[in-house]
Amino acid sequence: MKLIYTHENSFLVSNIKNIVENKGLSVFLKNEFAAGGSGDLAPLETWVELWIANDSDYDQAMSIIENFQKSGDKADWLCQSCGEENSGSFEFCWNCQNTCPE
Numbered sequence: 001m002k003l004i005y006t007h008e009n010s011f012l013v014s015n016i017k018n019i020v021e022n023k024g025l026s027v028f029l030k031n032e033f034a035a036g037g038s039g040d041l042a043p044l045e046t047w048v049e050l051w052i053a054n055d056s057d058y059d060q061a062m063s064i065i066e067n068f069q070k071s072g073d074k075a076d077w078l079c080q081s082c083g084e085e086n087s088g089s090f091e092f093c094w095n096c097q098n099t100c101p102e
């Protein structure tokens with residue numbers, strides 16, 4: 001098992017998880033329920049982590065993530081409805097599902 005991705009925004013991690021899973025790789029989340037939990041934890045420890053189940057899938061998973069991040073060249077955008085910042089690769093606001101203003 002290897003850690004392949006982590007981010008303070010758990011939605012981003014879930015997004016990556018879906019993409020990697022859609023390629024047929026077996027992944028799982030850690031700390032999924034830690035975020036927003038105990039205030040005793042340092043922020044980094046509450047980040048949701050995406051792990052790959054089979055080490056032999058690691059290289060493929062990393063290239064999938066890399067390709068996804070390259071394809072997300074679009075600039076981050078601010079939701080005009082709720083003001084949340086969204087990755088350029090998102091067509092909808094992660095928070096309120098408002099569409100990208102473009």
Ligand SMILES: [Zn+2]
Nearest residue numbers: 079082093096
């Ligand atoms: Zn929004």
